[in-house]
Amino acid sequence: MDAEIIIFICIAIGLLACTLGVAGILRFPDVYTRLHAETKLTTFGSIFLCLGIIAYVLSQYLAGGDAQYIVLGLHTLLALIALAFTNAIGAHAISRAAYRAGIKPEGVVDRLSEVEQK
Amino acid sequence: MFGDIPFIAAGILIVIGIVTIVTRHNLIKMVMGLAVVEAGVNLMLVATGYRDGGVAPIFTNAPSTDMVLPTVQAMTLTNIVIGIATTALLLSFVMIIYRKYGSADVRDMRRLKG
Amino acid sequence: MNMSNLVRTGAGLLMPFVLVFGFYIVIHGHLTPGGGFQGGAVIATAFVLLIVAHSRETIRERISLGFLKNTETLGLMLFIVTALIALAAGIAFFGNWLVNTGSLFGTPVAFGINPGDLNTGGVIPIMNIAVGLEVLGAMSVIILAMLSVVRGDA
Amino acid sequence: MIWEFWSANAPALLLAIPMLGAFATPLIGRMGKTPRNLWILLITALTFVTSAVLAVEVYTTGPVIYTFGAAASSAALVSDSGGIPVRIIFNVDAMSAFMALFASFVGMVAAVFSFPSGKMESGRDGYFALLLLLLVGILGMVCTGDLFNFFVFLEINSLAGAALVAYRIDKGVAVEAALKYAFLSTLAGLLVLYAVALLYGQYDSLNIAVIAERMQFGFLDKVALALLLTGLAMKAGAVPMHFWTPDTYSMAPSAITAFLVVASQASLYGVFRVAFTLYGLTLNYVTIGWFIIILGVLSMFVGVSMAIPQKDVKRLMAYHAVSQTGYMLLGVGVGLAVLGDPVMLESFGLTAMEGGIFHIVNHAMYKGLLFLTAGAIFYQTGTRNLNKLGGLGHSMKWTMLFFVIGALAIAGIPPFNGFASKLMIYESVFAFNPLLSIIAMVVSILTLASFVKVFHAIFMGPRQERYAEVKEVPVPMLAAMGILALLTVLMGIFPQQIVDLVISPAAGALVDQGSYIASVMGGL
Amino acid sequence: MKPVAVTAIFAFLAYLLLTAGSGDVLFWSWPEIVAGVLIGVVVGGLSASWFCSSGNMRMAHPFRWVLLAIYSIGPLFVEIIRANIDVAIRVITGNIRPGIVKFNPGLSTDLGKLLLANSITLTPGTLTVEVDDTTGVFYVHMLNVSEICGEKEMCDASDIFAFFNMPAWIRRIAE
Amino acid sequence: MALIETLDTGFGAWNPLLWLVALVVALLIAWLIRSRGESARPSGAESAKPYLSGNDAPSAEETHVGASNLYWGFTDALKGYYDRVVPIHSGILTDYVLWFIGVLALVIIMAGVL
Amino acid sequence: MKQVMTWLVVAVIAGSLLLCGAGLEFGVPAYHDMDDYMIAHGQEETGGNNIVTDVVFDYRGFDTLGEATVLFTAVLGIGLVLRTLAKEDEEYEYE
């Protein structure tokens, strides 16, 4: 029963973060801020969803003891690492490309534009 | 009625692809339409082999031996690879045509007619 | 102008992992989902990752087109020769002449739902590897050829 | 020993040999020009020999079954599967063997014709490998007894054909033709695959014989029939969908064009196979028969009338190819329209089908010959514009002779092979519907007229200054043309033997759906 | 030679991770291990020059890996949670003040820069837009630029991270 | 002559041998006529130079009748037909696809409804 | 006019394809003897746990060879089309 509650909480947090991320993507004014919402909140959400899965797997393994659950957990972990790693680099690549494509960020300060002008 | 939605979706996909082919004039867009048609056919193939309550036809850790039909999946696999080969070949044709003609519009591509 | 240094480093770090994963998919084709095409496409994606991250000169220096083409031809040859050996073994073309013989890839398979053993499957793993090599070569060659047009003088 | 091995595995080797040859061609091409040419000659000759072996076996002992991957290749059925085949089966009956025989022959001729490479042509290794792959596609299409396998070989056929059409990329026109061809073929192929999915979803089999046995001809089967027929007829170049044909045929290298004609005929074979064997008598054969007849008549007339004002010699010939396809469709369509009536079938239906099928091989021969002569002329003069050519009869005598033979054959002038098949079509169609026969004759006359024009424009007239340097083409080209010309004449002189020996078993195999099913499923 | 060995060992470990639970030798069966060794050698040969492109073998030390693991489940995770709560609040209220600031962490290796950039992107309302390869200056897009940071030419680490000094951690791991 | 048989179509017959003989005879006659013409032609002297209505004959290249000039009457007589058929071959890929799927729709109606 | 015909044709095809979708029954294949044979015997006949791979490489291996050939064809074709010509050779004219 405890395991189920933990799983439930993890999934709830994950889904909440994902929902907020979508809200951010829809609400924020320009590319860079949308990218903030996307990268952080969806990655955070997926981390917690994966944590929920790993908790489930551990509980099943401890109860049933099938070795395949270990495989499931390890592969989930690998997918999570790959996801976090690639999401971060991808966000960097998109923002850099957007800046090079000439999309100026709205905001109070833009140190990069000073450099580009030099 | 509602159970048939994958078949109907496959049909709609094919129709969307054909509409893309006949209403858009950019060659790359037409190739995309062709790829959509191919995706629709793939979906149709896979949906044909589905069995209610079946699991994937892999004995490694399957929950049961009540499995969906494997042949269509093999066929779809083959068709996916054929699809990428075709797409790549068509796009390379488009590239050369753009180089020689200076345009990727299908209406400019009519040196052969009559 | 190319991708930033960060992306390049990241691609370099990711590449062995993608390769290992691709080979895993190829070799475990008869046990888990996947097989020659899928694994070959994943491995080709590793090369595509390098191509996208690095500049044209680097790619031209460090990835050899001839090597990829040879890989492709080798894969195809291995595939068709494996199929032809069946004729020599006295069964029809594409017959599975290795299964249940006890030699390499010939361990008798456990029946029913089981995790499976890597050393089974007869000619299937060999054909998986062959198709994997072929797809890997073919996809990389396609991308490289198209890239050469883009960067030629377009 | 080796003979037994060879004949027992002929259907597999028929495909395996050219595939292996194609895969190895890029490697062998590095050794130089001569080894590569020898290699290609060896492979095509071996393929031809294999198909001949297969044909001999089929014509002497009946349909050959080859099951891929089974312990015994001739056993189609697995005992505890409920009596249906599980694996891919090659079902080679007389029609298939006949198609394979002349396809591999034309492939060999086309390869020989391509040996003298032009002054500055690059990429010949790829060219020859693709030629072999096109051969693989055609052979696979005609031999297979499995619908999905048919689709795969259809795609090989389309892609290899398109890539070969685009061989001359320098001004982009060839690539335009190739794009059109590849695009339409792929769309048609996908629709064919959709039809295969429909059939599979209903009957859970891909084997033509099994589907034919289980066929109920419900609504889905009708849609599948429409998709299959239209897609394959498009690939064969029937008229309302023939637009790609002149573009493609005129832009491809000439040897390839001669071979593409055979590739189209493989699709035509697909049309016949679907109509006769897959659906057979369950089909509402009168409607579909009339549909094929209408397609044929339209093809004949529009093709020849579009050919007359053309100025490009290969484009003109391409329109004639459309027109000749109409004859085959007409002949076999008449056979289909009377399929359900044994009396009419016996009295003229079978003759019409024999005429149509005989016309397939005749067309491959003389149209191949004509395209090869056009290629020879282009090889020497560098132009295909009829307004600029002239007076070549003085310097290219052999080419002129071969051209005359081909032109007379296509026009149906008596001692050549075109007349034999056309006569069969005229007379049997006259018994079916006189109007169709008269149209066919008019088309034949127009064909003659248009080739008189071509002959006059290219070979007649005084010797031209700008072609003073022109001389006869190299020996391999002449040899290729000579073989085809010889066959054209021989087939015209010995028509009855050929019809008795080859054509009428093929027509019989096409009509006899029951024995096709029985050859796979065992005795019914 | 050394890069190939390092890459091969890494590949072998990755393969073992993927095929865990396959048999009786601890977790692995014999064919898997043999296949793993072969794959490791092949992958090492293919990708060593890309994997160890910088040329220094500092990361080959296992201690640094342990440190990296500690870093990612310790400080990084805390920062991620904080950052997400922050961003979530801003999403709901819509109270943002974006801008691009400069930040010099003083890292020299590519790997260090990559780690830091990833950390920055995943953590507080920030996003690495550009890295100057010669000077090592990061240009960071912040969701909420504080007054002090907006005035300054070059921001500090404390302006960007809340609890931990990330550049110091990274330096300990990667340099 | 057992080899050269009569082709029997069920309605009529055709003996290739007769036709072959006829062809050879026709060729022979043609060759005879041609050889007589050759020998009668005067050679040497000024009369070898051809004149056309007293003027110099046009050069060899110009006397050749080009292909477009043949059958002009035919195409002109069928102008109405050609004006309709030739524009259909427009060279635009979209039109080709449209014709294809148009025939497909027609066949579906024919096969499905009838 | 052309527009109307286009949409009419598309409507006919769409109607027939959608009716096809309604005609087949999703999830309940009418016949399934061939695939049942494969599922029941695939493991012992070919030795692979993944029946799809068994089908791809054993039961329908020839399709796979054909498919690899398609890929090879495409690569050859792309190489042929994108090859760089030494010169703009072969005087090629078309009016």
Added chain:
Amino acid sequence: MMDLIIQGLILIGLLLSAGMIWYFRDLLSAAISFGVFSFLLSLEFLILQAPDVAIAEAAIGAGLTTAIFILAIRATEKDPEADAE
């Protein structure tokens, strides 16, 4: 019931993204839509219990097809403003 909802949602997404491929005049946007389309198609395959096909579609649709389309788009544009039809 739940299965049906899940499947319906995915198919709606699939059709929407296919419609976007048709709708967008801008080629780059269409290519992005094609990526989304490919993802969702792969998910649908997974729901239909075809993991092999899903991996193939993922490997080819997500990486290679996008790359090929992007290269073709790049090769057929003169200047950034000439994307549109």
Added chain:
Amino acid sequence: MIDPWQTALSVLFILILLVMIRLFKGPTAPDRVVALDAINTFTVCAILIFGVAFQETVYVDVAIVYAVLSFVGTLYLAKLVGRDI
């Protein structure tokens, strides 16, 4: 008690549909790439959850393929957006 996995799956698909609004509206191409990235993340989560919901461990491989390979597509799109090719 409702099954948490299937509920999570449904919510994720609804989120995917919502993100497609941004895909449709996005004024510039980078916006659409952002939407693509988000959809990709959700898809990976959905596949992972599938594996658990249907008790099939083999599905997780698909997720890894996805997570790695969609990165390549994103990089290509970024490269075209930034005119780097």
